[in-house]
Amino acid sequence: xxxxxxxxxxxxxxxxxxxxxxxxxxxxxxxxxxxxxxxxxxxxxxxxxxxxxxxxxxxxxxxxxxxxxxxxxxxxxxxxxxxxxxxxxxxxxxxxxxxxxxxxxxxxxxxxxxxxxxxxxxxxxxxxxxxxxxxxxxxxxxxxxxxxxxxxxxxxxxxxxxxxxxxxxxxxxxxxxxxxxxxxxxxxxxxxxxxxxxxxxxxxxxxxxxxxxxxxxxxxxxxxxxxxxxxxxxxxxxxxxxxxxxxxxxxxxxxxxxxxxxxxxx
Amino acid sequence: xxxxxxxxxxxxxxxxxxxxxxxxxxxxxxxxxxxxxxxxxxxxxxxxxxxxxxxxxxxxxxxxxxxxxxxxxxxxxxxxxxxxxxxxxxxxxxxxxxxxxxxxxxxxxxxxxxxxxxxxxxxxxxxxxxxxxxxxxxxxxxxxxxxxxxxxxxxxxxxxxxxxxxxxxxxxxxxxxxxxxxxxxxxxxxxxxxxxxxxxxxxxxxxxxxxxxxxxxxxxxxxxxxxxxxxxxxxxxxxxxxxxxxxxxxxxxxxxxxxxxxxxxxxxxxxxxxxxxxxxxxxxxxxxxxxxxxxxxxxxxxxxxxxxxxxxxxxxxxxxxxxxxxxxxxxxxxxxxxxxxxxxxxxxxxxxxxxxxxxxxx
Numbered sequence: 295x296x297x298x299x300x301x302x303x304x305x306x307x308x309x310x311x312x313x314x315x316x317x318x319x320x321x322x323x324x325x326x327x328x329x330x331x332x333x334x335x336x337x338x339x340x341x342x343x344x345x346x347x348x349x350x351x352x353x354x355x356x357x358x359x360x361x362x363x364x365x366x367x368x369x370x371x372x373x374x375x376x377x378x379x380x381x382x383x384x385x386x387x388x389x390x391x392x393x394x395x396x397x398x399x400x401x402x403x404x405x406x407x408x409x410x411x412x413x414x415x416x417x418x419x420x421x422x423x424x425x426x427x428x429x430x431x432x433x434x435x436x437x438x439x440x441x442x443x444x445x446x447x448x449x450x451x452x453x454x455x456x457x458x459x460x461x462x463x464x465x466x467x468x469x470x471x472x473x474x475x476x477x478x479x480x481x482x483x484x485x486x487x488x489x490x491x492x493x494x495x496x497x498x499x500x501x502x503x504x505x506x507x508x509x510x511x512x513x514x515x516x517x518x519x520x521x522x523x524x525x526x527x528x529x530x531x532x533x534x535x536x537x538x539x540x541x542x543x544x545x546x547x548x549x550x551x552x553x554x555x556x557x558x559x560x
Numbered sequence: 561x562x563x564x565x566x567x568x569x570x571x572x573x574x575x576x577x578x579x580x581x582x583x584x585x586x587x588x589x590x591x592x593x594x595x596x597x598x599x600x601x602x603x604x605x606x607x608x609x610x611x612x613x614x615x616x617x618x619x620x621x622x623x624x625x626x627x628x629x630x631x632x633x634x635x636x637x638x639x640x641x642x643x644x645x646x647x648x649x650x651x652x653x654x655x656x657x658x659x660x661x662x663x664x665x666x667x668x669x670x671x672x673x674x675x676x677x678x679x680x681x682x683x684x685x686x687x688x689x690x691x692x693x694x695x696x697x698x699x700x701x702x703x704x705x706x707x708x709x710x711x712x713x714x715x716x717x718x719x720x721x722x723x724x725x726x727x728x729x730x731x732x733x734x735x736x737x738x739x740x741x742x743x744x745x746x747x748x749x750x751x752x753x754x755x756x757x758x759x760x761x762x763x764x765x766x767x768x769x770x771x772x773x774x775x776x777x778x779x780x781x782x783x784x785x786x787x788x789x790x791x792x793x794x795x796x797x798x799x800x801x802x803x804x805x806x807x808x809x810x811x812x813x814x815x816x817x818x819x820x821x822x823x824x825x826x827x828x829x830x831x832x833x834x835x836x837x838x839x840x841x842x843x844x845x846x847x848x849x850x851x852x853x854x855x856x857x858x859x860x861x862x863x864x865x866x867x868x869x870x871x872x873x874x875x876x877x878x879x880x881x882x883x884x885x886x887x888x889x890x891x892x893x894x895x896x897x898x899x900x901x902x903x904x905x906x907x908x909x910x911x912x913x914x915x916x917x918x919x920x921x922x
Contacts, residue, residue, distance in 0.1 A: 385586065451657065451659075457625055458655060461659075461721070464673075476663035477661065
């Protein structure tokens, strides 16, 4: 009896905390499909705000995806070989490089953006293109990819696998392609989902780096909060949620299999 | 060398030499002093020693996974391969942890080396089937690695290493990860397999019974140096040092005094053959294996002592006999002999079984 009471109390508390976090998100999304938020839900439901957001901001949505995907490509191409090299070599230099790669995590996005602006702002074509934002996102997300892949390499004893493949005659790139990458796949996948999610949602850095012609989704969101009616901003939030939630769910799912490729569903 | 069975289809591989191979790691630890080793074509050489003796480092240098320090050379059939990376040495290697690829099934693992060499699918399939049969893992071809038992993984690792018809087969403690009963069974299988293949094999182990069973020659290593090279019989019956005598098999190592053709112990004396120069009194260290000592009636025996402890091991019993030498002498007695603590017994030792060890040896 006492146990059940305790359980019930705990359960109620958990629900309360969850509600505290979830209710604002639900309200915000609901506002996006309400005809007039100040009159409440009885004013009727509509998709007109969503349509309006699409008309005004669809460009930012596509740009965000373009940047997220290219950021992913960059972090894959740079990050996996870097993680491989850093894992195999355990000298001081590689530890130092690892720290440097991780540094952007500790630096505020604004400072990072400022540094990029100071260094490369003078190249005006580059400054004006979305590639400038890509550069920022790549620097910012690279540590997540490298860390994630390195953790995987640590879990699968990649050195011995590499030596095993080498003993069978495989040159370095074949070992990398046939053995290292496939066995690190769960780590690479987890890193990829993280990179895409971070890039899609990144605001600080992007806000500093964007131009009126290179707005991304979160920057557009801030823009709509500042200058549009609340329903439009909320509809925008709804669009953002719909896109980011499946990614987060996928990330959670694969995070569970990290370090244990054998447990992956096949 | 021991004669080989005929009718092997895999060739006999290459002769392997390591010349003046030393290895000092980046952190300054010297894993291997300057070591020179010659392995004849087709023979099985076992590198035996306690952990940290440099045996694995020497194997890795021969494999091409480590470079020897300047001055060291590795030769395959008299060709210098010191700077050739492992992937171009055509070796077959079995790792202690097997290093099987979890992303491939059993057949793909075994066939990987052939795939790298550009062998076409049909030929590859045939070779894989051949090795699956040879190592007795039929029916497991499509299993994933994590679905295999330890013994099965060991066989897959061996099949994979042999599939490419390597010039030399290198095995790094291949049985260590298995439990004792399985280890013994696989040792027998491995022995048959190595004899069938007749390929040059270098086998690293810390287990002296594995070394005895598998090696044509055994290289006993200690602290980065070779302590002795010989056939299993040489190593067992004629150890070059106290270390080898103690590391390989059970041994009584006792101090005695050599006096006029006899070895004099506190408990009596033994006739000695060709020990020392026969002049005057000399302190010596001798080794006697427990199984070469017989328990006889105390009356009239050359050596006498008292049973201090008896442990019955089933097929025999091991008795500790005190009062013969400075420390108790271990004797393997037949299991039918009634022995109990406190009995006064005599010991008979065949003079040929007494091995004089270098006095200052460790």
